[in-house]
Amino acid sequence: MAWEKPPALQVVFYRDADEAIELALKERNFIVQEKVPLRLWAEDIPALNPETKSIVIENCQTDFRSLFGPEGLFGFVGRYGGVPTNVGSGGGVQPLAVLSSDMSVYEAVNRINEGIMSMEYDKLYQVVELQKKMALEQSFTYLLGPIKTALRPRVVTAHQLEILKSYCADLWADCLTLEKMWLAGELDHIVNIEEEELEIARLQPWEGSPAIIASDGLFNFGAKRPVS
Helix, strand or coil, X not given: CCCCCCCCCCXXXXXXXXXXXXXXXXXXXXXXCCXXXXXXHEEEEEEEECCCCEEEEEEEEEEEEEEEECCEEEEEEEEEECCCCCHHHCCEECCEEEECCCCCHHHHHHHXXXXXXXXXXXXXXXXXXXXXXXXXXXXXXXXXEECCECCCCEXXXXXXXXXXXXXXXXXXXXXXXXXXXXXXXXXCCCCCCCHHHHHHHCCCCCCCCCCCEEECXXXXXXXXXXXX
């Protein structure tokens, strides 16, 4: 049987939720989800403006990636920049800070921003140059030079970290379930692989053996003011 290339991913936007659901039920190969506003992925981060030699606030898109394995959650990667946030498109990385006080993430972020904005330009410039120097020393570079680092960290709470642990544990379990369904042939209508390649792939099933899984996305954890 000749291999047939799977159809290209098609994204269709509907303002009417009922109409979108009706299409998905009719065509069967559609996933219906609410469009996430970009503002939920964005944060206000201080930055240097070399032209005016001033410190400004930039609204940056952010991306939070959880890393987990068979023992659960073990790390994160925070990125920021434009759309998309990947380094190849000019994005950078954002450090992570755990908020241990009772104040909200929104308040903590604003206080950090205000502290950075109150600094002298020349002193903050030295901080940025130190970031670049450390990046070069650690070979944290991409094409033209050191990968840029946000001046303010992504702020999360200890409670949010606990929720992330549960989220990642559930996601690992979901992956195991999907593999069982795939081996049983229950996903053949979705996974379109040539029979010979499929036979080779099934010779060594994963079955939860050591692996690193990354879950991209996740919102700003309350860094932006809620919209009523």
